[in-house]
Amino acid sequence: MFVDARSIPDGTVLEADLCIVGAGAAGITIARAFVASGLRVALVEGGAQEIEQDSQELYAATEIGQPYPDLSVCRLRYFGGTTNHWAGWCLPLDAIDFEAREGLPYRGWPFDRAHLDPWYRRAHSVVQIGPYDYSPSAWGIREPAIPAPFNGPRFVTKVLQASPPTRFGPVYEAELRAAPRLTVYLHANALGFSTDATGREVQTLSIGTLSGRRLSLRARVFVAATGGVENARLLLLSGRPDGNGLGNAHDLVGRFFMSHMEFVGGTIAVSDPYAYFDFSYDFNATTGRKRPFVSFVGPSQEAMRELFLVNGRFTWEYHFGQVLDTINASRRLIGRGGHGDTFADILTVIRDLDGLAGVAARKALFGQGLPVEFLKVRCHLEQLPNPASRVTLGDERDPFGNRRIVMDWRPAAADKRNSNRLLHLLGTEVGRAGFGRLRSALAEDDTTWPDDMVGNAHQMGTTRMHRDPKLGVVDENCRVHDVANLYVAGSSVFPTSGGGNPTLTIVALALRLADHLKERLA
Amino acid sequence: MRPGAGRARRRVVAAGLASVAVLCGWGGAWRQTGSAGSLPRRLLNAVLPNLASAQAIGHVYLRAGRAAEASVERLMPLIFAGQPPAATSAAAFRTFIAWRVQRDFAEGAVVRVDGWMLSVTEARLCALAAVAAG
Numbered sequence: 001m002f003v004d005a006r007s008i009p010d011g012t013v014l015e016a017d018l019c020i021v022g023a024g025a026a027g028i029t030i031a032r033a034f035v036a037s038g039l040r041v042a043l044v045e046g047g048a049q050e051i052e053q054d055s056q057e058l059y060a061a062t063e064i065g066q067p068y069p070d071l072s073v074c075r076l077r078y079f080g081g082t083t084n085h086w087a088g089w090c091l092p093l094d095a096i097d098f099e100a101r102e103g104l105p106y107r108g109w110p111f112d113r114a115h116l117d118p119w120y121r122r123a124h125s126v127v128q129i130g131p132y133d134y135s136p137s138a139w140g141i142r143e144p145a146i147p148a149p150f151n152g153p154r155f156v157t158k159v160l161q162a163s164p165p166t167r168f169g170p171v172y173e174a175e176l177r178a179a180p181r182l183t184v185y186l187h188a189n190a191l192g193f194s195t196d197a198t199g200r201e202v203q204t205l206s207i208g209t210l211s212g213r214r215l216s217l218r219a220r221v222f223v224a225a226t227g228g229v230e231n232a233r234l235l236l237l238s239g240r241p242d243g244n245g246l247g248n249a250h251d252l253v254g255r256f257f258m259s260h261m262e263f264v265g266g267t268i269a270v271s272d273p274y275a276y277f278d279f280s281y282d283f284n285a286t287t288g289r290k291r292p293f294v295s296f297v298g299p300s301q302e303a304m305r306e307l308f309l310v311n312g313r314f315t316w317e318y319h320f321g322q323v324l325d326t327i328n329a330s331r332r333l334i335g336r337g338g339h340g341d342t343f344a345d346i347l348t349v350i351r352d353l354d355g356l357a358g359v360a361a362r363k364a365l366f367g368q369g370l371p372v373e374f375l376k377v378r379c380h381l382e383q384l385p386n387p388a389s390r391v392t393l394g395d396e397r398d399p400f401g402n403r404r405i406v407m408d409w410r411p412a413a414a415d416k417r418n419s420n421r422l423l424h425l426l427g428t429e430v431g432r433a434g435f436g437r438l439r440s441a442l443a444e445d446d447t448t449w450p451d452d453m454v455g456n457a458h459q460m461g462t463t464r465m466h467r468d469p470k471l472g473v474v475d476e477n478c479r480v481h482d483v484a485n486l487y488v489a490g491s492s493v494f495p496t497s498g499g500g501n502p503t504l505t506i507v508a509l510a511l512r513l514a515d516h517l518k519e520r521l522a
Numbered sequence: 523m524r525p526g527a528g529r530a531r532r533r534v535v536a537a538g539l540a541s542v543a544v545l546c547g548w549g550g551a552w553r554q555t556g557s558a559g560s561l562p563r564r565l566l567n568a569v570l571p572n573l574a575s576a577q578a579i580g581h582v583y584l585r586a587g588r589a590a591e592a593s594v595e596r597l598m599p600l601i602f603a604g605q606p607p608a609a610t611s612a613a614a615f616r617t618f619i620a621w622r623v624q625r626d627f628a629e630g631a632v633v634r635v636d637g638w639m640l641s642v643t644e645a646r647l648c649a650l651a652a653v654a655a656g
């Protein structure tokens with residue numbers, strides 16, 4: 001059943017066994033797990049079924065750190081959440097992303113990747129993608145087609161799978177509507193959780209509508225699933241009026257905010273003009289159809305362990321041309337385009353030095369079309385957990401009188417060093433293999449980032465998971481430490497951001513949490 | 523043993539000894555000239571046929587605070603790691619340089635030239651092209 005909260009009389013106290021706040025990827029996944037449970041489930045959604053300006057405005061925030069995408073634009077505050085415009089790229093985190101690692105602080109999930117595998121597998125059908133296999137061979141990419149050095153040992157080629165992309169609202173609406181004991185409340189904005197006198201048990205969720213109604217909801221168990229930033233805000237707004245929020249005894253809520261850092265990391269002048277690797281694009285030029293996957297290159301787990309690196313991935317943007325015929329034109333056009341004045345000479349020199357060995361074979365494989373001149377290296381890198389990178393509550397208030405978010409995104413010197421070292425490794429490996437030569441776009445210092453560096457809309461870490469309450473807001477079951485019946489779902493619980501896009505992991509964790517809650521509420 | 527294989531091996535060994543004889547005394551070896559020109563010239567012809575590009579890169583490399591390397595006498599031993607080349611055919615040069623470049627990258631012996639990450643050896647070869655041209 002779907003109910004517009006604006007139609008419920010002011011002051012009503014609603015009841016449920018399980019209250020899930022937020023109907024995005026995480027919230028809808030948990031709600032679906034309970035459709036046949038016989039339990040009373042309330043899915044409390046702030047927005048409507050379509051985008052509405054005043055609801056979207058509730059997401060407005062102030063930015064004080066490294067420039068970050070406008071939070072009132074990149075997040076969507078209506079039924080289905082941000083999946084209403086996500087791109088759908090899916091990739092599980094690597095085993096190494098879960099590990100505690102010497103010399104790299106704040107790392108380590110309470111469980112390993114193998115533990116999460118069963119839920120990752122199930123998450124695949126939720127986001128409507130293919131088999132739980134990310135090796136190139138599973139997607140028809142033959143081993144010989146992968147150019148060295150991207151076939152190991154330092155770098156590996158993997159794929160990202162493409163969800164249609166699943167719009168969780170429209171795709172799962174009918175199923176939720178048909179569930180006899182599940183109610184989706186729309187226009188129902190969660191304003192904060194209230195606890196008993198001990199502060200250890202949530203009793204009610206207060207709800208407001210922008211039309212002015214105030215409701216409350218009692219439940220046995222509550223789940224905050226309002227997104228990677230808003231989960232922290234909701235906890236900070238909750239608890240006793242004189243307190244500093246729920247789950248925040250150790251001043252961790254809102255800290256460790258992480259995004260993935262994206263920028264053009266440099267240019268590779270390509271020795272082998274037939275090094276075009278078609279799988280880097282999701283468009284299949286031969287069939288004229290979109291592929292359900294795209295390939296990328298990342299550091300191998302062995303290389304990360306040996307060299308103390310953290311994760312990231314590189315994708316290529318190919319630039320084609322007839323170098324030998326147009327070398328002077330290249331000198332004029334490209335020389336001023338960010339590759340330095342020496343691009344054409346570098347290309348000539350490395351093609352002389354690296355020789356033409358292997359070119360004939362590659363030409364046979366990929367020889368149609370123009371030869372490759374250079375490729376741009378797009379970086380999508382993990383941000384290290386950093387307590388100073390955080391979201392807090394500011395002085396500005398929303399129409400409910402609740403304090404808005406202040407975003408202080410801070411990629412640190414360690415992130416810059418990791419980026420430089422990854423690019424250095426890439427440069428030495430492409431040179432070693434005779435693939436080409438890299439011109440890094442990164443300054444060799446610890447602080448400056450390229451002008452095009454952005455954080456993407458992956459918001460992680462603000463209610464991180466750790467068994468120790470001094471190091472994490474939630475425990476290994478995603479329950480807020482010291483609060484018996486409050487859980488958090490979404491990427492805010494990620495202790496590390498890893499190399500993968502977050503939504504598949506969000507869904508896997510949501511399925512895992514649902515299993516845990518089923519046992520608890522049985 | 524295949525018939526004739528012994529003779530072929532003897533010829534290879536003889537050729538090897540001849541090149542060592544020509545080159546003994548590394549200090550002056552690079553000056554040896556023959557019908558194919560000086561050693562640096564033959565090296566460059568073998569591995570960097572497009573000299574103009576190599577020279578352009580070489581000048582950038584030397585200008586970045588490496589004036590001390592700007593002579594054939596200095597660059598040849600650096601390129602050959604102090605050891606005279608065992609063989610001086612074009613093919614031998616190409617094999618040796620390919621191996622050196624690969625090893626440089628594997629060992630992290632790289633330099634940035636106008637931002638490009640080059641192996642030290644290939645950058646020095648370019649410098650050689652620049653200084654050999656005068």
Ligand SMILES: Cc1cc2nc3c(=O)[nH]c(=O)nc-3n(C[C@H](O)[C@H](O)[C@H](O)COP(=O)(O)OP(=O)(O)OC[C@H]3O[C@@H](n4cnc5c(N)ncnc54)[C@H](O)[C@@H]3O)c2cc1C
Binds near residue numbers: 077
């Ligand atoms: C342009 C773009 C492209 C992306 N592409 C990818 C991609 O390719 N791959 C990938 O993995 N990820 C991608 N993402 C990220 C992805 O969208 C998110 O990871 C995912 O939607 C997060 O799910 P969630 O359920 O945690 O949060 P959301 O989907 O944001 O859902 C949160 C829900 O909570 C509701 N809500 C918030 N506050 C309240 C409140 N106080 N009371 C009641 N309800 C509330 C919201 O209205 C919303 O419905 C992309 C994001 C953007 C912006």
